Amino acid sequence: MFNSLFQLGSLTVPNRVLLSPLAGVSDAPFRRICQEMGAGLTYIEMLSAAGMPHENRKTGELLYRDPAEPILGAQMTGATPEIMARGAEILMQRDLPIETLDINMGCPVKKIVSRGCGSAIVKDPKRAGDILRTTREAVSVPVTAKIRIGFTQHDHTVEAVCRELALAGTEMLTIHGRTRDDGYSAPVRYDRIQEGFAAADAAAVDGRFGKSATGTCLISLPPGPWPN
Numbered sequence: 001m002f003n004s005l006f007q008l009g010s011l012t013v014p015n016r017v018l019l020s021p022l023a024g025v026s027d028a029p030f031r032r033i034c035q036e037m038g039a040g041l042t043y044i045e046m047l048s049a050a051g052m053p054h055e056n057r058k059t060g061e062l063l064y065r066d067p068a069e070p071i072l073g074a075q076m077t078g079a080t081p082e083i084m085a086r087g088a089e090i091l092m093q094r095d096l097p098i099e100t101l102d103i104n105m106g107c108p109v110k111k112i113v114s115r116g117c118g119s120a121i122v123k124d125p126k127r128a129g130d131i132l133r134t135t136r137e138a139v140s141v142p143v144t145a146k147i148r149i150g151f152t153q154h155d156h157t158v159e160a161v162c163r164e165l166a167l168a169g170t171e172m173l174t175i176h177g178r179t180r181d182d183g184y185s186a187p188v189r190y191d192r193i194q195e196g197f198a199a200a201d202a203a204a205v206d207g208r209f210g211k212s213a214t215g216t217c218l219i220s221l222p223p224g225p226w227p228n
């Protein structure tokens with residue numbers, strides 16, 4: 001199951017083992033170890049779209065690709081379609097290069113959320129879709145999104161967000177089966193993950209997008225129905 005090719009839009013990933021972007025962890029040496037152990041797609045640490053026009057030292061350090069890395073993705077977060085698209089454009093002008101871009105709509109950190117980024121984006125499904133659509137128009141690589149099932153435990157927006165992202169043409173949808181308020185410890189809501197994918201499937205224009213779920217494990221599947 002994990003050894004077959006994975007199509008992410010125009011990008012062929014050699015297997016279905018993905019290393020999620022991990023802030024403070026997934027630097028180039030760590031990625032190289034994971035690639036050598038078989039990871040088909042790895043990502044650089046999350047970038048801030050708002051920070052891209054005036055790149056600081058920390059961002060500069062993150063923007064490094066070891067020449068031996070076979071495929072590399074980036075992850076970025078931005079509060080508005082315009083900020084996100086501009087940040088993505090600047091990233092693409094860098095000589096990294098990267099093969100795919102994931103939009104972070106799940107980070108729970110206060111500093112990120114207070115700026116309308118990360119998991120704050122799932123409060124507003126339409127904005128989530130607009131951010132993805134505008135970013136797709138700005139770059140030539142496949143664009144994907146990673147979301148949480150909602151912001152608070154009482155307000156699960158997962159279905160509406162998945163619908164908007166599918167309509168906006170995401171190439172892959174990763175659902176972290178917790179809300180922002182759940183942090184990393186609450187039980188994972190596999191039922192809500194399933195409902196999110198069902199909503200996306202119903203809305204997807206051509207029905208073709210990858211699916212992956214995270215929360216205590218990570219599963220990636222090719223386009224098609226999510227198994228029961």
Ligand SMILES: Cc1cc2nc3c(=O)[nH]c(=O)nc-3n(C[C@H](O)[C@H](O)[C@H](O)COP(=O)(O)O)c2cc1C
Pocket residue numbers: 020021022023024025045046075104106107146176184214215216217
């Ligand atoms: C230290 C750490 C850093 C993380 N950084 C990111 C990140 O930059 N982007 C992201 O999408 N998820 C990030 N995550 C979330 C994980 O990718 C994963 O979705 C989450 O931990 C849920 O899975 P788990 O219950 O197995 O931990 C991070 C998680 C940890 C523990």
